[in-house]
Amino acid sequence: MAKPNSIAAASVGELIKAVLGGAYTLDPTELFATGAMWIAQSTKFPGTTQLYRNYYLLLRSGSAFGACCVERDDLPALVAEDLAGASLASLLADPRLPVRIAALDAYFGSVEPHRDAARATPWQLPLGTPHDRALARDRAIVSLLKIEPGQQVALIGVVNPLVQAIREQRGVCLPCDFNLRQTQWGDPVSNTMEPALDAADVVIATGMTLSNGSFDHILERVRARSVPLVVYAQTGSSIVPQFLDHGVTAVSAEPFPFSQFSAEPSVLYRYQ
Incomplete structure (x- = not known):
């Protein structure tokens, strides 16, 4: 019998265990991280005071990239020097959560690329400035849900264009962020x-x-309250769709290379 491309996992840990246990179509011992990158990036839009700082661990396996955005001190900048050549199975067993997340993202990017996923709809981001593209991306995220006027929207991980997009639908934004x-x-x-x-x-x-370990708790809470959950994912863009119908309502998935690294038109994928 052919192995499935999806199973009902209750948590990220269960999903990793299923991959390592051979539940999916590809063997992670036969997939390798042929490239590893560490990127530090900052963004500040003209006329604003907010400086965004982002730090990414990226793993390439075949034609897929696995991405994990981390806090500044979560991993040393030289971490990528040690990962190239390792099997995804070994990286999925790494004691560092961000490494496991990047490897899991690369794995599912190989199992079912967004371009081939039955539930994924491509959404083109326009040519434009960083602000133009960020606003278009964030409107695509909000469009995944019908926000009724006055509804309270928990925003976990704040970017200002997304706050603006929620307000445009007359939702009440409840912003949460560590930084x-x-x-x-x-x-x-x-x-x-x-x-x-x-x-x-x-x-x-x-x-x-996913990278700070709070995703499983959010899943548990929205399941308990029967509340819709939309995830906008650069980190783990291929992981989050595995939880559709199991806590996640919709996903805006943006695989690497991300929109902030280019002015050219690019594609993200919306899952519902």
């Missing part, structure tokens, strides 16, 4: 997500919740 203290408009940003998860009618979260 930001206020939005571009002066709204306070909470450094804990629990009150927002308790109050929200809708939850929107970044894929970086």
